[in-house]
Amino acid sequence: MIKLQELTKIFGKFTAVDNISLEIPSGQFFGFLGPNGAGKTTTIKMMTGLYESTSGNVFLNGSNIKKNPLEVKRQIGYIPDQPYLYEKLTGREYLYFCAGLFKMPKSTLEGKIKEIIKLFEIEPWVDKRAENYSQGMAQRLIIAAALLHGPPIIIIDEPMVGLDPRSASIVKKVLKEKCEKGATVFMSTHILQVAEELCDRIAIINNGRIIFDYSHDELQSFKHKYDGKLENLFLELTE
Amino acid sequence: MLQLIYILFYKLKSNLKLTVELTPQGLVKNIGSVFLYVLFVVGTFYFTRATLQYLLNEIHLGLFLLHRFLSMVLFVFFLTVNLGNIIVSYSTLYRSNEVLFLFTKPVSFANIFIIKFFDNFFYSSTTLFLIGMAVIAGYGSYFQMPVSFYFIVLFLVFIPFLLISASLAVLLLFGLMKLASRTGIVTVVVGLIVGYISSIYAYFKIVNPYRLIDEVLQYYPNIDFYFDKFDPVFLKYLPNHWASDFLYWTIRGESTNSLFNLYLLVMVSVITFMLLVVVANKYYRKSWIVSIELKFSRKNKIVRSWNIFQKKIFRNQQLDVLYKKELLQFTREPGQWLHFVILILFMAIFAVSMTQLEIKSAQPFLQSVIYTVIYLFTAFLIASMAIRFVYPIISMEANNFWKVKSAPVSIFLIFWTKLFFVLLPILIIGVLLSLFSHWQFRHEYYLMVVTLVSMLCIIFTLVSVNISGGSFFSTFNEKNPIRIASTQGASLIFLLSLIYLVIIVGAVYVTTFQHFQQSNLLAAEILAGHTISSAVFIGIFSLLICATALILGIKSLKRDY
Numbered sequence: 001m002i003k004l005q006e007l008t009k010i011f012g013k014f015t016a017v018d019n020i021s022l023e024i025p026s027g028q029f030f031g032f033l034g035p036n037g038a039g040k041t042t043t044i045k046m047m048t049g050l051y052e053s054t055s056g057n058v059f060l061n062g063s064n065i066k067k068n069p070l071e072v073k074r075q076i077g078y079i080p081d082q083p084y085l086y087e088k089l090t091g092r093e094y095l096y097f098c099a100g101l102f103k104m105p106k107s108t109l110e111g112k113i114k115e116i117i118k119l120f121e122i123e124p125w126v127d128k129r130a131e132n133y134s135q136g137m138a139q140r141l142i143i144a145a146a147l148l149h150g151p152p153i154i155i156i157d158e159p160m161v162g163l164d165p166r167s168a169s170i171v172k173k174v175l176k177e178k179c180e181k182g183a184t185v186f187m188s189t190h191i192l193q194v195a196e197e198l199c200d201r202i203a204i205i206n207n208g209r210i211i212f213d214y215s216h217d218e219l220q221s222f223k224h225k226y227d228g229k230l231e232n233l234f235l236e237l238t239e
Numbered sequence: 240m241l242q243l244i245y246i247l248f249y250k251l252k253s254n255l256k257l258t259v260e261l262t263p264q265g266l267v268k269n270i271g272s273v274f275l276y277v278l279f280v281v282g283t284f285y286f287t288r289a290t291l292q293y294l295l296n297e298i299h300l301g302l303f304l305l306h307r308f309l310s311m312v313l314f315v316f317f318l319t320v321n322l323g324n325i326i327v328s329y330s331t332l333y334r335s336n337e338v339l340f341l342f343t344k345p346v347s348f349a350n351i352f353i354i355k356f357f358d359n360f361f362y363s364s365t366t367l368f369l370i371g372m373a374v375i376a377g378y379g380s381y382f383q384m385p386v387s388f389y390f391i392v393l394f395l396v397f398i399p400f401l402l403i404s405a406s407l408a409v410l411l412l413f414g415l416m417k418l419a420s421r422t423g424i425v426t427v428v429v430g431l432i433v434g435y436i437s438s439i440y441a442y443f444k445i446v447n448p449y450r451l452i453d454e455v456l457q458y459y460p461n462i463d464f465y466f467d468k469f470d471p472v473f474l475k476y477l478p479n480h481w482a483s484d485f486l487y488w489t490i491r492g493e494s495t496n497s498l499f500n501l502y503l504l505v506m507v508s509v510i511t512f513m514l515l516v517v518v519a520n521k522y523y524r525k526s527w528i529v530s531i532e533l534k535f536s537r538k539n540k541i542v543r544s545w546n547i548f549q550k551k552i553f554r555n556q557q558l559d560v561l562y563k564k565e566l567l568q569f570t571r572e573p574g575q576w577l578h579f580v581i582l583i584l585f586m587a588i589f590a591v592s593m594t595q596l597e598i599k600s601a602q603p604f605l606q607s608v609i610y611t612v613i614y615l616f617t618a619f620l621i622a623s624m625a626i627r628f629v630y631p632i633i634s635m636e637a638n639n640f641w642k643v644k645s646a647p648v649s650i651f652l653i654f655w656t657k658l659f660f661v662l663l664p665i666l667i668i669g670v671l672l673s674l675f676s677h678w679q680f681r682h683e684y685y686l687m688v689v690t691l692v693s694m695l696c697i698i699f700t701l702v703s704v705n706i707s708g709g710s711f712f713s714t715f716n717e718k719n720p721i722r723i724a725s726t727q728g729a730s731l732i733f734l735l736s737l738i739y740l741v742i743i744v745g746a747v748y749v750t751t752f753q754h755f756q757q758s759n760l761l762a763a764e765i766l767a768g769h770t771i772s773s774a775v776f777i778g779i780f781s782l783l784i785c786a787t788a789l790i791l792g793i794k795s796l797k798r799d800y
Contacts, residue, residue, distance in 0.1 A: 101647070102647065
């Protein structure tokens with residue numbers, strides 16, 4: 001379960017995230033939409049411990065990230081918006097490296113790595129150095145690495161960037177399956193179609209504030225007022 | 240031409256904007272830089288004057304020998320700038336995203352090249368220019384030269400001298416790229432290292448300073464004359480010789496000879512630069528493609544033989560993977576290990592030459608001066624190593640740091656792993672270097688104790704200051720370690736390190752001086768007392784700096800990423 005409580009982030013005089021509160025139960029696929037600079041990535045960075053909030057709290061499965069950062073981070077699988085990798089490591093070495101950061105038991109490690117390599121179809125190039133990867137290849141490896149330790153909470157910032165249709169399909173399928181097995185997915189995206197297709201609930205953030213937060217079914221009824229298009233609803237709300 | 244000025248104007252504008260950021264780090268960086276640069280420039284000015292005073296009035300070296308030694312120093316300086324430019328130019332000319340951007344625009348290759356060349360030339364030489372100006376000021380003030388002298392030396396001697404070195408470096412780089420496309424990068428790198436070391440060895444073998452001193456001193460007290468009959472013929476073709484001869488003839492007031500050397504320097508620098516632009520216009524684009532081909536031929540291969548992560552080195556799993564990651568990043572980046580090997584080779588040459596130096600028969604004062612100079616140079620080498628390899632280690636995480644920072648790893652572990660990774664090799668190298676460079680003093684028990692204790696303190700402090708400085712000034716925008724080590728923050732940390740070294744060397748000098756002056760007169764207990772008090776001062780002072788730096792470094796690493 002994810003709980004954001006009156007979360008605020010101020011950079012100098014600029015308020016990037018303004019007092020937002022959200023509660024996302026386990027097993028829910030949550031879509032976080034918003035225009036550029038609305039505060040999506042800042043919110044995600046506070047949830048993953050990359051930024052410290054100016055005020056308010058983030059609770060993941062009951063633990064406060066300010067008080068127990070390591071315990072909270074252990075439960076997260078985070079996929080950022082840009083697929084940056086250590087260029088000098090091979091894909092396989094990167095997977096072992098990430099497993100070590102999460103202290104995964106050595107007995108099951110090899111099997112899990114083989115499994116995830118097969119799942120994301122990265123075998124042909126997993127032993128090449130990351131400096132030779134295309135953006136899509138790097139993105140697939142990062143998603144694989146994020147899911148390696150079986151996190152109960154998956155936080156994704158723009159998952160489909162750079163992915164070809166086949167890879168995008170694999171990622172969508174895997175995320176949906178994880179959600180069905182009880183994982184909570186918090187996904188930020190610009191692609192409204194993806195949000196509509198995958199999410200149980202969608203929120204829109206604009207100028208650092210949540211301006212829309214409804215379930216998939218409620219969203220369908222709203223859409224009728226805007227020619228049945230989520231795009232029109234989004235444009236109107238974020239104008 | 241207009242296009243070139245237009246692009247350079249925007250680059251200048253963007254650089255000026257970056258230097259006046261109003262963040263706490265930016266303010267510390269800017270105010271601290273100004274303060275330290277002023278302090279450093281003033282210190283260099285007085286140091287130059289004092290050195291000249293000592294060499295000319297105390298040990299009566301004479302004008303000719305003074306300028307021949309200056310020529311030797313300038314030769315080493317020329318090669319250092321040359322090698323530095325080859326390494327930095329490789330990354331600015333072939334690895335920069337700005338080049339990729341400009342290649343897609345209607346800008347000629349010659350213009351792109353000139354932009355990147357001057358970018359490189361001025362970016363990596365700011366501190367060099369400042370030191371150069373301070374030395375010129377100290378030199379001119381000692382000889383009471385008119386104001387015009389300073390401008391002439393700066394613009395018509397110093398800058399052309401650096402320009403020749405940098406232009407030759409890039410011409411050589413083009414040649415090396417062509418060669419690398421045929422023989423492979425490893426052969427070229429090995430050839431380059433052997434070439435530089437051989438040049439230094441051959442130069443000093445032919446010039447032979449000991450022989451020169453003996454020959455010139457036979458004419459004492461008339462040692463200010465121009466004894467060019469003792470100069471090897473090849474010396475007349477070197478820019479360092481022209482620069483030192485210009486100064487010699489200017490001091491002697493013989494303007495015809497000094498103008499001839501000035502003419503040589505300016506003309507050769509202009510011709511070399513023009514030749515470089517012509518070659519670059521034809522070959523830059525081709526060599527850029529060669530660099531891409533080399534990159535892919537070298538890296539685009541499967542590495543499945545042995546996975547270092549499968550075998551544990553440390554019990555702590557997180558420490559284990561973090562340490563191995565650092566190790567792989569270092570050993571797989573040629574720019575890193577290559578620079579490291581070159582530095583080690585220079586250190587080895589220095590240490591071996593010091594073991595052969597015989598000063599037992601010298602006066603106590605001279606002994607203590609030589610001891611302190613060797614000590615200072617050893618410490619300076621460690622400081623150079625620290626700024627080059629320790630300072631950038633946190634910023635080098637660049638855009639990849641998100642993985643470690645969002646993982647359940649404590650900031651302390653990240654910091655200590657990096658510290659441990661760089662401390663261990665520098666500790667071993669530093670101790671060996673100080674032992675061998677002071678080998679001739681091995682029977683002076685008390686001195687060796689002070690040397691080793693203070694050198695250990697210096698290594699711990701410099702590593703702590705550099706890693707913490709790197710953490711405090713980390714930007715994560717630049718991943719090239721050479722460029723990170725040339726930033727404003729790095730220069731500030733380097734100057735701070737030098738100030739720390741001056742204080743420590745001062746304490747060591749006091750002990751050394753007492754030792755050589757009075758070792759025959761004082762009892763062993765009194766000498767031991769001096770040694771202990773000196774070691775305690777160095778220990779406490781270093782500990783305070785170390786602790787402050789580490790606290791600041793860890794705190795800085797906790798900042799938002």
